Amino acid sequence: MAADNTRGIREGYLASEPGKGFIASWLLTTDHKRIGILYLFSILSFFLVGVVFGLLMRLELISRGPTIMEAHTYNAFFTLHGVIMLFLFIIPVVPSIFGNFLLPIMIGARDVAFPRLNLLSWYFYMAGALLALTTLIIGPADTGWTFYAPYSLRTGSSVSLAVFSVFVLGISSILTGLNFVVTVHRLRAPGMTWFRLPLFVWSLYATAWIQIIATPILGVNLLLVMAERFFGIGVFDPAKGGDPILYQHLFWIYSHPAVYIMVLPAMGAVSEIVPVFARRVIFGYKAIAYSSIGIAAVGSLVWGHHMFVSGFSYTAAVYFSLFTFFVAIPSAIKVYNWVGTLYKGSIVMDTPFYFVLAFIFLFSIGGLSGLILGALSVNVHLHDTYFVVAHFHYIKFGGAGFGMLAALHYWFPKISGRMYNKRVANFALVFLFIGFNTLYFPMFILGYEGMPRRYFDYLPQYVLWQHVSIVGSWILGASIFTMIGNLLVAAFRGAAAPMNPWGARTLEWQVSSPPPKENFETIPEVTRGPYDFREGA
Amino acid sequence: MSKPHDISHRDYTGAKLGMWLFLFTEFFLFFGPVLLYAVFRFRYPHAFIDASLKLDAGVGALNTVILLTSSLCMALAITAMQRGRKGLTLFLLALTVTLGSFFLVNKYFEWGAKFAHGLYPGGEALAGNADGTAIFYGLYFFTTGLHGLHVLAGMAIIIGAALMVHEGRINSTDFVKLENTGLYWHLVDVVWIFLFPVFYLVR
Amino acid sequence: MDAKETKERIVGAPTLFAVWAALLGLTWLTVDLSGKGMAIFVLAAPFLIASAKAFLVVDYFMRLKYEPSIFRYIFLIVFGTIAVVSFLVYQDVAYRQ
């Protein structure tokens, strides 16, 4: 292949597009790589805003009683922390940044199927994000991120605007998913058969399907809430014979699969990194590929287990328990296949791989605590305690968040054309890991002792673990800022990265770093699988 | 720079696949209220039947015929475009839009009659009602309103497509935009095909 | 590959008119039948007729009949999902009473 690392960074896609100014060449671009960068910067900015909200919420608990904010401010903060972290960060992060940047290159295409639609979905994302932040200024919603009826119908705060912003974000998500499905179906390079697709592409493909199928249901549900607030159509209002539990159905039909929208792409990135650093073909390629589809399919049918406590029929609960049991199988398959790959691989230790190890460790704790929650919460009151908070932070931050950070450190040299300082990155990871566990592990203990979640105050007996957790939040915050600072410095001043620093075999590493404008001089002919590490392959 | 796998504007199948996927998200959008309708009809059978009897099935049937005919015009317009008959295409598109506006005018009078009787969410005839009648009308207005917005959007898109036909940007060799416009309009029709029995006929 | 696909099949006007006539006939039938017959029939008949009409529109007006088979599979996925989701919600609603 003609591309090599002597092609400077200035000649790649990062150079200004001819005939456009600097700003226009970014804001009006249809290049999937540039759109990926737009997402990278916007999503990481919102992530930092969410982190700051989280740190402030922790800081409030440094002493008992109102310290830096009142109860209703705290309520508004956790709603915003939830909305930002879920809808602005963890749902779009991997598909929108890495999916946009890498999916076309990985399948050997010059761009996604609908480049202009792709730019439009970034604009929808930004519009939704700014609307969500506007609610902060005009009086934040205090319903929590679930907007449960009937509170969300009656409360005077800016629920309509918050709901509308989530609706707009949903449109963005649908358009991205639609684009990816068509791209994978239509634009694979010659020889790129379905079973030669990198596993990351498989996971994005499965995710895209969930986005297409589940998001419209959330959309119409939010439209119904707005219609309810403006016109009082009555479907969720018990005063008019409506049923608020139906809101929960429609909400969780989307929001449970959304958990898989968050986790699947991160798992895909991990499936990409593991074989590269184990230097062997991934164990059970087809099993992982099918398990992505399996998670997407079965995961769409288990929404009911969020509603066991809200007074719904137990006949339905039996079905949902059954499906919940089934969905554990494909997830377990993935973990065992990663471990199977590492087993007897010749492992190369390097920064992205450390992130993957942290991911597997934290995600396992998250999963196990979920089982504990299911099996024990009947006897011990764990519902609505800090235990739940710890559990979903281990799943979402420890799982999806660390998966995303692994992806960021793995593909950074390809995206920017420069290499970051690995020592600083490793150092930040170690402290992130320590800070994470110091922050969230005490929450398991607090939850077990009965500390209710979502409250700005606590009883004297919880002081110790609250303080440990707050110290953890400072370590976590400092290491996140160090990590992102390290990458920012590298993006502008780092040493030029070689074409293929990790020795990977997928297509994106066969083009220069950063990739040229249309990805490939000639569309490659694919003749082997994505994880073929045999010599001379 | 035209290579086999270039991002081709001629990937008709890709463009239509994208459009179909979009249409499916629209199906899901309407699936929500129809699901709620099914649930509440199960819960309040008598109120729903009584409320449904107050709707004029004749007007609903007339609107069905109007939309079906406009769909026919749209399909004929694509056939005409494929055969290169630009004038006929424009005429058929104009007819489609006109029929669409007839549908809306009809709907306007139908809604107006309900408003006159206080049968709307928050209206005096439904105030304090909790036996399911208010829900029926709530769903009726929500769903037909959402559908009406789609009719409006569809008409705007058809007018846009007609302008492109006029300018020659849609022509007998490159007409996938017209096909996708047609797909959207037919979706509006298919949704109505289901809404009509749901609200007017299941008694 | 592209050259072949752009040669789209033209659906002739007589076919479209025939489909239209069938649709009008079915509309007449469904209005005429409404409210008649047994309870189960009152529920089932309009939906069966509506499905038949929808398939006519989808197959001929929207030309699904002439598209690659992938389109049909996607169609099945969507309606399968709708069926399963309805079933599960029904499991809650029906047994709550």
Place this chain on the structure above:
Amino acid sequence: MIRRHLPGLVCLFFSIFLLAQPLCALETAPGVTERTGERVPLDALFTDETGKSVALGALLGKPAILSFAYFSCEDQCNTVLSNLASSLGRMSSAPGDDFLVLTVSFDDEDTRGEAAYKKKNYMSAAGRPMDEGAWKFLTGDKTSIEALTGAIGFGFRKTEKGYDHPAALAVLSADGRIIRYVYGSSYLPADLEMALMEAREGRITASIKKAARFCFSSEPGGRAYLVSVLRVAGLSTLVVVAGLFIYLKGFGRPGKKDKR
């Protein structure tokens, strides 16, 4: 033309959402309309389980947890009361000494006899010694019930089979102001403890809004079946996980096959 005005139109469209406020604020709906900071009617008369008629103001004097129920309720009210009882049993501050618990029936046909029966049951369910005065079960006539439920913002509605009503507690200060609400049908002792602490300090705070929890009179009782299904599913998952682990460890040896 349109393109030039598009930003303006978009802003106009969004401004609708800023201006619009919910139109429906129905007071009689089953649900809680929060009236935090307001005072309950201290002169409202109720009958306690011994048959004595007392004004609400005379009963208070300490912070209080107020719960509503109707005594012929077969399912959810019992869940609410037995969960409340079990939380009372696990709290570190003592009911009676540090605070009071008031359960008011919102069905004006309930009698003091039923109240006494309920009281006996739930006092023993708490599993800790409490004085007679610690937990009062009150009945009253329509006017006092409506005065109290109206002041709390507790909306309920009579149906053919009973009542539809929300599941929530209100925590009152010693002088009868509403401190905050605790939603749901099960309560964390720490949550009640904190609300009472705020009541002692007279600090009015915001309630935690949780999933809507309603008691519809038509609900079937008993969820024991569901609980066992959940447990079986959880245990089988654990067994399968353990089994897979053992399988991989013992027989997997995946490296040998694929690596040539």
